[in-house]
Amino acid sequence: MFVEDEQLAAFAPWLDAQFRARCAEALGTRGQWSDERVRRAVDTGLQRAAALGLSEERSVLAYLLLATDIALARPEDAVVRAVEGILSEPALPEWQRVRLGEDYFRQFREARS
């Protein structure tokens, strides 16, 4: 059964809250941070994901984890700019953009270590 958002909101208003909690849980596995800090990071990440045009849950979650990994690795500015360019590529579906952004980061993070 396919449920439209208005119908869904009527009986499952917690849907986005559940997804937000899932994002916080996933981010929490990347480091020892306070709950408050993780929540703030998730909210910032969700805003940035929306600005990139990401709307699928899998893309948003993968983007949040990628952004966290990049922040932790502190790569060169050129790597960050390249990943942002890939994430913003208008010709590709969002899931491909996020996966290619991850791929670029993995390749060039490895090349430096």
Next chain:
Amino acid sequence: MTPVRVELMASAVGKIGGVTWHHLFLLGTDASGKQSYLRAGPQCLPLESIAGRLEEFGDALEEHEPSPAGPYGVITFSSGPYEPGGVDFDPVAANAPVAVGDAAAKLWEKLQQAAAVLEAEQISYDPVGKGANWALIEALRRCGVQPSLLPKRWTPGAAKPGPDPIMHDSATRRLGQAVLI
């Protein structure tokens, strides 16, 4: 062909978000200087890529047979003389040595076998994951070679695979829109 040198080549093929990406292939050179390539690619192209394309016998769409493995079919390998007009011929491709001398000849032979095995595995071609670059590097890995990737050349799929995605490809639910129950 008995190569005395095997090189990993990276040819620029396009840009994604302003970032140039490269296609990998292997190049074997024999003692006389004759060269052969080994490349991986998709079994077919998705419909949207061939719509309107004319081939020798007419509209490419008429000849199109969808693959059960997905829009790109499975990973395939091909090889042949490396010469102008050939599929990967690129005189300015970046190169990195993989093997020389006897080791090159042995590796070339093993690579043909590894390519045949990979093809027989019928792996679905994924242009942003297990695609041509992944397949070529995987063939080298199966021959006991862990090649260094060419510096400053982005070759999607060639890096070590990352962890499995937390949400899989099928999880396409959109935020705040609709949900499949």
